[in-house]
Amino acid sequence: MINQIVQMASTTEENYLKALFNLANERGEVNISELANQLEVSMPTANSMVKTLQKAGSCIYEKYKPVVLTPKGKKEAALIVRKHRLTEMFLVTKMGFGWEEVHEIAEQVEHIHASKFFERMDEMMGYPTVDPHGSPIPDKQGRIQDLQFKSLSEAKPGQEVILAALSDSSTEFLEYLNSRKLTLGTELKIISKEAFDQSIVVSFLDSEKETLSQKVCEKLLVKIFESKDSSQ
């Protein structure tokens, strides 16, 4: 009888996997100092944990080379991200939390192993595909749909767009958006764009007008409607 006890990843290992996954998505390659920085541990600590994850078959690592997740590691990470995003969505839609306060809670809830718990959340919400920040929720197999939104800074005057996701979900940014009543799903019309500093004036909610800096525009991901003059 083969008694193959596949040890579940510890909470610590789960955090490393998630960090590798997120860093790889943001910046492509992941080196030890980025990883250490992200997790607020020393480089020797990150180095040693990467070796542990390699032994477990979750990543590939060669001295002085960037760390790469294996398909196994990617799936493990995606399933943690799934739990995180389902939780965030649940906290917002079913428990009345603001989108700026859910990340911290979800960081803890994502390490719960009872899959029943997350399946019920999923069911109660009608199987959502994105979280409250517009990020896609991986499916049960760890697959992620590619949403391919554009940054608002790519939009041109006259175009209409829908705010669909954020590339920065820090509390500060979310609170900035709250203060301008900018929520996901909001329709924006690009009134003008300032050539000097790339800031954009938009109108939304049938009346509000707002100037958005380039910095802000880069972080707002939008669906751009095909131009009415069919220039494509």
Next chain:
Amino acid sequence: MINQIVQMASTTEENYLKALFNLANERGEVNISELANQLEVSMPTANSMVKTLQKAGSCIYEKYKPVVLTPKGKKEAALIVRKHRLTEMFLVTKMGFGWEEVHEIAEQVEHIHASKFFERMDEMMGYPTVDPHGSPIPDKQGRIQDLQFKSLSEAKPGQEVILAALSDSSTEFLEYLNSRKLTLGTELKIISKEAFDQSIVVSFLDSEKETLSQKVCEKLLVKIFESKDSSQ
């Protein structure tokens, strides 16, 4: 400047505190072997952790004597039990789980530190005072109301009682109760009691009749209505 960093209890320590609290409530004194047995660790392990908890001021321990929680330790434990029971209640009333499946999930959720999360649950449920098994939910200060239910085995023929809580919430027992449609809040009338084996025949839901063994009766906690003939 006094820089008193009071270290939060680890998940492991929390589990020891909870075990000490529960064992003390069930059996009075807690000795090392009971604790070790409850947590499925070796006696030296339990012994060593008890010393750690003592250093943290959560319990009092002298060689070969029973372990006693300090007021600090009792409060810490009660607050974990609070999170556990709030979670169980939430899972049953807001997420549609059966009472026999929530314990396992709550064992994991109780270690989440985000107090916002539990406060929102509490609020959504209207500040319940008991969990789905009839056990009291400690308040935010760790205080527990004393419910003082009686065991059904103390009831006498002719009396009417309401099933209020359980002294055993094992999955097997909960499934037994499910199969008989016995839920908390059910009104039972004691039809007769068999002197030989202390089994009791009850009627409930206006029609159902059921014979309950002494073993079962001892685990059912009830509110006994004052007798109509005011014999007290």
Next chain:
DNA sequence: GTATATTGTTAGATTATTCTAACAAATTTA
């Protein structure tokens, strides 16, 4: 293209949590 800075590694130590082996104290049984 050398000097400087950054990044990464190894070695060695620490703390938390656990174990087994060996022994000691307390309790139960006969």
Next chain:
DNA sequence: TAAATTTGTTAGAATAATCTAACAATATAC
């Protein structure tokens, strides 16, 4: 009460996750 059993303790070791110090490799700057 003496023997047997149970309970508890100490000692010593193992693993996970972390650190600092010291050194090595790679990348950047002049």
